[in-house]
Amino acid sequence: MNQNAALSAGISTASVLLGIAVMAVVTYLMRMLPLVLFRRRIRSVWLRSFLAYLPYAVLAAMTVPAAFFAGGSLPATLAGLAVAGVMSWFRMGLFPVAAAASTVACLFSLIPGLS
Amino acid sequence: MTQSKRSLFLRGARDGLPICFGYLSVAFAYGIHSIEGGLPVWAALTASLTNFTSAGQVAGTDLILAGATLFEIAVTLFLINLRYALMSLSLSQKLDPGMSVLERAALAFGNTDEVFAVAMRRPGVLTTPYLAGLIFTPYVGWCLGTLFGATAAGLMPAVVRSALGLAIYGMFLAIILPEARANRAVALVALVSAAVSCLFACLPLLRRLSAGWVIIIASVAASSLGAFLFPIRETSDEPDEAPQRGAAQ
Numbered sequence: 099m100n101q102n103a104a105l106s107a108g109i110s111t112a113s114v115l116l117g118i119a120v121m122a123v124v125t126y127l128m129r130m131l132p133l134v135l136f137r138r139r140i141r142s143v144w145l146r147s148f149l150a151y152l153p154y155a156v157l158a159a160m161t162v163p164a165a166f167f168a169g170g171s172l173p174a175t176l177a178g179l180a181v182a183g184v185m186s187w188f189r190m191g192l193f194p195v196a197a198a199a200s201t202v203a204c205l206f207s208l209i210p211g212l213s
Numbered sequence: 214m215t216q217s218k219r220s221l222f223l224r225g226a227r228d229g230l231p232i233c234f235g236y237l238s239v240a241f242a243y244g245i246h247s248i249e250g251g252l253p254v255w256a257a258l259t260a261s262l263t264n265f266t267s268a269g270q271v272a273g274t275d276l277i278l279a280g281a282t283l284f285e286i287a288v289t290l291f292l293i294n295l296r297y298a299l300m301s302l303s304l305s306q307k308l309d310p311g312m313s314v315l316e317r318a319a320l321a322f323g324n325t326d327e328v329f330a331v332a333m334r335r336p337g338v339l340t341t342p343y344l345a346g347l348i349f350t351p352y353v354g355w356c357l358g359t360l361f362g363a364t365a366a367g368l369m370p371a372v373v374r375s376a377l378g379l380a381i382y383g384m385f386l387a388i389i390l391p392e393a394r395a396n397r398a399v400a401l402v403a404l405v406s407a408a409v410s411c412l413f414a415c416l417p418l419l420r421r422l423s424a425g426w427v428i429i430i431a432s433v434a435a436s437s438l439g440a441f442l443f444p445i446r447e448t449s450d451e452p453d454e455a456p457q458r459g460a461a462q
Contacts, residue, residue: 109251109277115256115259117276120286121263121270121286122260122264124290124294128295129297129301130301130318130322132298132299132301133304133317134314134317134321139306144444147444147445148440149436151398152299152432153303153329153333153334153388154393154402155402155403155432155435155439156300156326156330157330157388158389158432158435159410159427160326161385161386162410163410169376169379170371174375178376179382179383179386182383187391192228192231192388193231195384195386196380197231197383199379200379203376203379204376207375
Protein backbone atom coordinates (compact mmCIF):
# COMPACT_ATOMS: atom_id res chain seq x y z
CA MET A 99 0.00 0.00 0.00
CA ASN A 100 2.56 2.50 1.16
CA GLN A 101 4.84 1.77 -1.75
CA ASN A 102 2.09 2.90 -4.10
CA ALA A 103 1.06 5.92 -2.10
CA ALA A 104 3.63 8.27 -3.62
CA LEU A 105 2.76 6.95 -7.05
CA SER A 106 -0.92 7.69 -6.46
CA ALA A 107 0.07 11.22 -5.45
CA GLY A 108 1.68 11.53 -8.89
CA ILE A 109 5.26 11.80 -7.60
CA SER A 110 7.98 9.63 -9.11
CA THR A 111 10.51 7.72 -7.02
CA ALA A 112 13.30 9.72 -8.65
CA SER A 113 11.85 13.08 -7.65
CA VAL A 114 11.28 11.86 -4.08
CA LEU A 115 14.92 10.77 -3.87
CA LEU A 116 16.20 13.99 -5.48
CA GLY A 117 14.09 16.09 -3.13
CA ILE A 118 15.41 14.27 -0.07
CA ALA A 119 18.98 14.59 -1.38
CA VAL A 120 18.61 18.36 -1.79
CA MET A 121 17.14 18.62 1.74
CA ALA A 122 20.04 16.62 3.16
CA VAL A 123 22.77 18.60 1.35
CA VAL A 124 21.39 22.01 2.33
CA THR A 125 20.86 20.97 5.96
CA TYR A 126 24.33 19.47 6.23
CA LEU A 127 26.11 22.45 4.67
CA MET A 128 24.41 24.85 7.09
CA ARG A 129 25.73 22.81 9.99
CA MET A 130 29.14 21.91 8.61
CA LEU A 131 30.54 25.10 7.04
CA PRO A 132 30.71 27.32 10.16
CA LEU A 133 32.10 24.44 12.22
CA VAL A 134 34.86 23.57 9.75
CA LEU A 135 35.72 27.03 8.42
CA PHE A 136 35.61 28.92 11.68
CA ARG A 137 38.44 27.68 13.85
CA ARG A 138 39.73 30.90 15.38
CA ARG A 139 38.64 32.21 18.73
CA ILE A 140 36.23 35.12 18.37
CA ARG A 141 37.66 38.31 19.85
CA SER A 142 34.62 40.57 19.86
CA VAL A 143 33.16 40.68 23.38
CA TRP A 144 29.71 41.42 22.00
CA LEU A 145 29.74 38.51 19.56
CA ARG A 146 31.09 36.11 22.17
CA SER A 147 28.41 37.17 24.65
CA PHE A 148 25.79 36.85 21.92
CA LEU A 149 26.91 33.30 21.13
CA ALA A 150 26.99 32.41 24.85
CA TYR A 151 23.39 33.56 25.36
CA LEU A 152 22.15 32.03 22.12
CA PRO A 153 21.51 28.44 23.35
CA TYR A 154 19.25 29.63 26.17
CA ALA A 155 17.40 31.98 23.83
CA VAL A 156 16.90 29.20 21.27
CA LEU A 157 15.60 26.83 23.92
CA ALA A 158 13.25 29.43 25.41
CA ALA A 159 11.80 30.25 21.98
CA MET A 160 11.30 26.54 21.26
CA THR A 161 9.69 25.88 24.66
CA VAL A 162 7.29 28.81 24.84
CA PRO A 163 4.56 28.55 23.73
CA ALA A 164 5.01 25.14 22.02
CA ALA A 165 5.30 23.21 25.31
CA PHE A 166 1.76 24.18 26.29
CA PHE A 167 0.38 22.27 23.30
CA ALA A 168 2.64 19.25 23.63
CA GLY A 169 1.21 17.00 26.34
CA GLY A 170 -2.25 16.20 25.05
CA SER A 171 -4.86 17.88 27.29
CA LEU A 172 -4.05 21.24 28.88
CA PRO A 173 -4.40 20.07 32.53
CA ALA A 174 -2.04 17.14 31.89
CA THR A 175 0.44 19.43 30.12
CA LEU A 176 0.37 22.03 32.89
CA ALA A 177 0.81 19.36 35.57
CA GLY A 178 3.78 17.84 33.73
CA LEU A 179 5.41 21.24 33.14
CA ALA A 180 4.83 22.35 36.74
CA VAL A 181 6.56 19.26 38.12
CA ALA A 182 9.37 19.66 35.57
CA GLY A 183 9.71 23.36 36.48
CA VAL A 184 10.05 22.71 40.21
CA MET A 185 12.51 19.84 39.65
CA SER A 186 14.57 21.99 37.24
CA TRP A 187 14.68 24.86 39.71
CA PHE A 188 16.25 22.51 42.24
CA ARG A 189 18.82 21.41 39.66
CA MET A 190 17.78 17.83 39.13
CA GLY A 191 19.27 16.19 36.04
CA LEU A 192 17.94 16.36 32.51
CA PHE A 193 16.69 12.81 32.38
CA PRO A 194 14.80 12.74 35.72
CA VAL A 195 13.04 15.98 34.81
CA ALA A 196 12.15 14.80 31.30
CA ALA A 197 10.88 11.45 32.58
CA ALA A 198 8.84 13.10 35.35
CA ALA A 199 7.21 15.53 32.90
CA SER A 200 6.05 12.64 30.69
CA THR A 201 4.96 10.40 33.56
CA VAL A 202 2.96 13.10 35.33
CA ALA A 203 1.28 14.15 32.07
CA CYS A 204 0.45 10.54 31.28
CA LEU A 205 -1.02 9.89 34.76
CA PHE A 206 -2.96 13.14 34.64
CA SER A 207 -4.47 12.19 31.29
CA LEU A 208 -5.85 9.04 32.89
CA ILE A 209 -7.83 10.96 35.53
CA PRO A 210 -11.40 10.85 34.25
CA GLY A 211 -13.20 14.13 33.73
CA LEU A 212 -10.04 16.17 33.30
CA SER A 213 -9.19 15.55 29.69
CA MET B 214 43.17 6.58 26.96
CA THR B 215 40.88 4.15 25.20
CA GLN B 216 39.02 3.67 28.44
CA SER B 217 38.53 7.40 28.90
CA LYS B 218 37.37 7.79 25.30
CA ARG B 219 34.89 5.02 25.92
CA SER B 220 33.63 6.58 29.13
CA LEU B 221 33.32 9.99 27.42
CA PHE B 222 31.26 8.41 24.65
CA LEU B 223 29.01 6.67 27.20
CA ARG B 224 28.65 9.90 29.16
CA GLY B 225 27.57 11.67 25.98
CA ALA B 226 25.18 8.86 25.08
CA ARG B 227 23.61 9.12 28.53
CA ASP B 228 23.27 12.90 28.27
CA GLY B 229 21.58 12.30 24.92
CA LEU B 230 18.97 9.90 26.31
CA PRO B 231 16.32 12.54 27.13
CA ILE B 232 16.77 13.93 23.61
CA CYS B 233 16.40 10.39 22.28
CA PHE B 234 13.03 9.94 24.00
CA GLY B 235 11.86 13.34 22.88
CA TYR B 236 12.90 12.57 19.31
CA LEU B 237 11.12 9.20 19.39
CA SER B 238 7.81 11.01 19.75
CA VAL B 239 8.59 13.89 17.40
CA ALA B 240 9.90 11.51 14.72
CA PHE B 241 6.90 9.29 15.32
CA ALA B 242 4.72 12.27 14.42
CA TYR B 243 6.88 12.93 11.36
CA GLY B 244 6.52 9.30 10.27
CA ILE B 245 2.74 9.44 10.50
CA HIS B 246 2.66 12.82 8.78
CA SER B 247 4.73 11.63 5.80
CA ILE B 248 2.78 8.41 5.30
CA GLU B 249 -0.53 10.25 5.45
CA GLY B 250 0.82 12.72 2.91
CA GLY B 251 1.63 9.85 0.52
CA LEU B 252 5.34 9.26 1.07
CA PRO B 253 6.50 5.61 1.10
CA VAL B 254 7.96 4.21 4.34
CA TRP B 255 11.46 3.87 2.86
CA ALA B 256 11.44 7.53 1.79
CA ALA B 257 10.42 8.81 5.23
CA LEU B 258 13.16 6.70 6.80
CA THR B 259 15.73 7.86 4.23
CA ALA B 260 14.84 11.48 4.97
CA SER B 261 15.39 10.92 8.70
CA LEU B 262 18.64 9.01 8.17
CA THR B 263 20.13 11.71 5.93
CA ASN B 264 18.59 14.92 7.30
CA PHE B 265 18.23 14.51 11.06
CA THR B 266 16.19 17.68 11.49
CA SER B 267 12.56 18.16 12.49
CA ALA B 268 11.05 21.33 11.04
CA GLY B 269 13.14 21.14 7.87
CA GLN B 270 12.09 17.56 7.17
CA VAL B 271 8.39 18.28 7.59
CA ALA B 272 8.61 21.31 5.31
CA GLY B 273 10.76 19.50 2.73
CA THR B 274 8.49 16.45 2.70
CA ASP B 275 5.41 18.60 2.19
CA LEU B 276 7.14 20.39 -0.69
CA ILE B 277 8.14 17.11 -2.34
CA LEU B 278 4.58 15.84 -2.08
CA ALA B 279 3.26 19.12 -3.47
CA GLY B 280 5.51 18.65 -6.52
CA ALA B 281 7.69 21.70 -5.74
CA THR B 282 10.90 22.39 -7.65
CA LEU B 283 14.27 21.43 -6.17
CA PHE B 284 15.11 25.14 -5.99
CA GLU B 285 12.07 25.83 -3.80
CA ILE B 286 13.03 22.94 -1.57
CA ALA B 287 16.60 24.23 -1.27
CA VAL B 288 15.58 27.81 -0.44
CA THR B 289 12.99 26.72 2.13
CA LEU B 290 15.42 24.37 3.85
CA PHE B 291 18.05 27.12 3.81
CA LEU B 292 15.74 29.54 5.60
CA ILE B 293 14.41 27.03 8.11
CA ASN B 294 17.89 25.76 8.92
CA LEU B 295 19.64 29.14 9.06
CA ARG B 296 19.68 28.75 12.83
CA TYR B 297 22.04 25.77 12.49
CA ALA B 298 24.68 28.08 11.02
CA LEU B 299 24.43 30.25 14.14
CA MET B 300 24.54 27.23 16.41
CA SER B 301 27.54 25.73 14.61
CA LEU B 302 29.32 29.07 14.90
CA SER B 303 28.59 29.10 18.62
CA LEU B 304 29.62 25.45 18.96
CA SER B 305 32.88 26.08 17.07
CA GLN B 306 34.04 28.19 20.02
CA LYS B 307 33.71 25.30 22.43
CA LEU B 308 35.31 22.47 20.49
CA ASP B 309 38.55 20.84 21.54
CA PRO B 310 41.18 22.88 19.61
CA GLY B 311 42.94 19.64 18.67
CA MET B 312 39.91 18.31 16.82
CA SER B 313 40.63 17.49 13.17
CA VAL B 314 38.70 18.93 10.23
CA LEU B 315 37.33 15.48 9.47
CA GLU B 316 36.02 15.07 13.01
CA ARG B 317 34.44 18.53 12.86
CA ALA B 318 32.83 17.74 9.53
CA ALA B 319 31.45 14.44 10.83
CA LEU B 320 30.13 15.84 14.12
CA ALA B 321 28.48 18.76 12.30
CA PHE B 322 25.92 16.32 10.89
CA GLY B 323 24.45 15.80 14.36
CA ASN B 324 24.27 19.43 15.48
CA THR B 325 20.53 19.64 16.10
CA ASP B 326 18.91 22.29 18.34
CA GLU B 327 18.77 19.94 21.29
CA VAL B 328 22.22 18.38 20.85
CA PHE B 329 23.61 21.91 20.60
CA ALA B 330 21.86 23.07 23.77
CA VAL B 331 23.03 20.08 25.83
CA ALA B 332 26.57 20.31 24.42
CA MET B 333 26.86 24.01 25.30
CA ARG B 334 25.73 23.28 28.82
CA ARG B 335 28.70 20.99 29.44
CA PRO B 336 31.59 22.75 31.19
CA GLY B 337 34.96 22.91 29.44
CA VAL B 338 35.87 22.00 25.88
CA LEU B 339 33.91 19.44 23.89
CA THR B 340 35.74 16.32 22.79
CA THR B 341 34.99 14.09 19.81
CA PRO B 342 33.95 10.96 21.81
CA TYR B 343 31.59 12.95 24.05
CA LEU B 344 29.90 14.67 21.10
CA ALA B 345 29.72 11.40 19.17
CA GLY B 346 27.88 9.82 22.12
CA LEU B 347 25.64 12.85 22.53
CA ILE B 348 24.65 12.58 18.86
CA PHE B 349 24.38 8.78 18.78
CA THR B 350 21.37 8.21 21.07
CA PRO B 351 19.24 11.06 19.65
CA TYR B 352 20.03 9.87 16.10
CA VAL B 353 18.90 6.34 16.93
CA GLY B 354 15.75 7.76 18.53
CA TRP B 355 15.07 9.96 15.52
CA CYS B 356 15.40 7.14 12.97
CA LEU B 357 13.57 4.52 15.05
CA GLY B 358 10.78 6.98 15.82
CA THR B 359 10.32 7.68 12.11
CA LEU B 360 10.22 3.96 11.33
CA PHE B 361 7.68 3.28 14.10
CA GLY B 362 5.54 6.24 13.09
CA ALA B 363 5.59 5.27 9.43
CA THR B 364 4.87 1.57 9.96
CA ALA B 365 2.88 1.34 13.18
CA ALA B 366 1.03 4.64 13.13
CA GLY B 367 -2.02 4.48 15.31
CA LEU B 368 -0.97 1.47 17.40
CA MET B 369 0.36 3.59 20.25
CA PRO B 370 -2.31 5.05 22.54
CA ALA B 371 -2.69 8.79 21.95
CA VAL B 372 -2.25 9.47 25.68
CA VAL B 373 1.21 7.88 25.71
CA ARG B 374 2.22 9.52 22.45
CA SER B 375 1.39 13.03 23.61
CA ALA B 376 2.83 12.50 27.08
CA LEU B 377 6.12 11.47 25.44
CA GLY B 378 6.01 14.73 23.53
CA LEU B 379 6.35 16.62 26.81
CA ALA B 380 9.67 14.93 27.68
CA ILE B 381 11.70 17.20 25.44
CA TYR B 382 10.25 20.36 27.00
CA GLY B 383 10.94 19.02 30.47
CA MET B 384 14.53 18.66 29.37
CA PHE B 385 14.62 22.23 28.05
CA LEU B 386 13.38 23.51 31.41
CA ALA B 387 16.08 21.49 33.16
CA ILE B 388 18.68 23.29 31.02
CA ILE B 389 17.27 26.83 31.23
CA LEU B 390 16.04 27.18 34.83
CA PRO B 391 19.18 26.31 36.83
CA GLU B 392 21.25 28.70 34.68
CA ALA B 393 18.57 31.44 34.84
CA ARG B 394 18.42 31.06 38.61
CA ALA B 395 22.17 31.60 38.91
CA ASN B 396 22.57 34.28 36.22
CA ARG B 397 20.08 37.13 35.76
CA ALA B 398 21.39 37.90 32.27
CA VAL B 399 20.41 34.40 31.13
CA ALA B 400 17.04 34.80 32.88
CA LEU B 401 16.39 38.03 30.98
CA VAL B 402 17.51 36.56 27.64
CA ALA B 403 15.26 33.50 28.11
CA LEU B 404 12.26 35.64 29.13
CA VAL B 405 12.65 38.02 26.18
CA SER B 406 13.09 35.15 23.74
CA ALA B 407 10.00 33.38 25.10
CA ALA B 408 8.00 36.62 24.95
CA VAL B 409 8.96 37.30 21.31
CA SER B 410 8.15 33.70 20.44
CA CYS B 411 4.71 34.07 22.07
CA LEU B 412 4.15 37.32 20.20
CA PHE B 413 4.75 35.52 16.91
CA ALA B 414 2.41 32.70 17.91
CA CYS B 415 -0.41 35.07 18.86
CA LEU B 416 -0.41 37.93 16.36
CA PRO B 417 -2.51 37.10 13.31
CA LEU B 418 -0.04 38.20 10.63
CA LEU B 419 3.15 37.06 12.34
CA ARG B 420 1.90 33.55 13.07
CA ARG B 421 2.18 32.71 9.38
CA LEU B 422 5.96 32.62 9.73
CA SER B 423 7.48 29.16 9.93
CA ALA B 424 8.75 27.84 13.25
CA GLY B 425 12.33 28.08 12.00
CA TRP B 426 11.99 31.82 11.42
CA VAL B 427 10.35 32.44 14.77
CA ILE B 428 13.26 30.71 16.52
CA ILE B 429 15.82 32.76 14.55
CA ILE B 430 14.12 36.10 15.18
CA ALA B 431 13.32 35.51 18.85
CA SER B 432 16.73 34.11 19.77
CA VAL B 433 18.76 36.67 17.79
CA ALA B 434 16.75 39.54 19.31
CA ALA B 435 17.04 38.22 22.86
CA SER B 436 20.74 37.28 22.61
CA SER B 437 21.61 40.65 21.06
CA LEU B 438 19.87 42.43 23.91
CA GLY B 439 21.67 40.20 26.43
CA ALA B 440 25.05 40.82 24.81
CA PHE B 441 24.35 44.58 24.77
CA LEU B 442 23.17 44.85 28.39
CA PHE B 443 25.39 42.18 29.97
CA PRO B 444 28.57 41.73 27.91
CA ILE B 445 30.67 38.86 29.23
CA ARG B 446 34.18 40.11 29.83
CA GLU B 447 35.62 36.81 30.84
CA THR B 448 39.16 36.30 32.02
CA SER B 449 39.62 33.65 29.40
CA ASP B 450 42.04 30.77 29.22
CA GLU B 451 43.66 32.44 26.22
CA PRO B 452 45.08 35.97 26.32
CA ASP B 453 42.74 37.58 23.81
CA GLU B 454 44.32 41.00 23.59
CA ALA B 455 47.82 39.60 23.81
CA PRO B 456 50.40 41.95 22.29
CA GLN B 457 52.38 39.25 20.53
CA ARG B 458 50.75 38.06 17.36
CA GLY B 459 50.92 34.91 15.35
CA ALA B 460 51.24 32.67 18.39
CA ALA B 461 47.59 31.72 18.71
CA GLN B 462 46.46 29.94 15.58
